[in-house]
Amino acid sequence: MIHTVRIDESTPGGKKILHELHRIRKGVEFENPAVSGKVPEGYVSVDEFFDRVEKRITKHDEENDLLRQ
Numbered sequence: 001m002i003h004t005v006r007i008d009e010s011t012p013g014g015k016k017i018l019h020e021l022h023r024i025r026k027g028v029e030f031e032n033p034a035v036s037g038k039v040p041e042g043y044v045s046v047d048e049f050f051d052r053v054e055k056r057i058t059k060h061d062e063e064n065d066l067l068r069q
Contacts, residue, residue, distance in 0.1 A: 008014040061067045
């Protein structure tokens with residue numbers, strides 16, 4: 001059986017678990033989207049992210065009459 005686990009490596013416990021998992025050679029595999037090319041669902045490119053942010057800011061400014069011409 002394969003388990004998918006999310007570990008927060010910013011916590012001491014998460015760091016410890018990751019360290020232990022890296023030491024195990026059999027049965028543990030780490031997926032790296034940068035290497036595999038598989039982008040997790042819901043992720044967007046940097047360009048798309050900033051395009052969305054810019055649109056939201058512009059919409060907010062227009063709705064609140066904050067744009068000056």
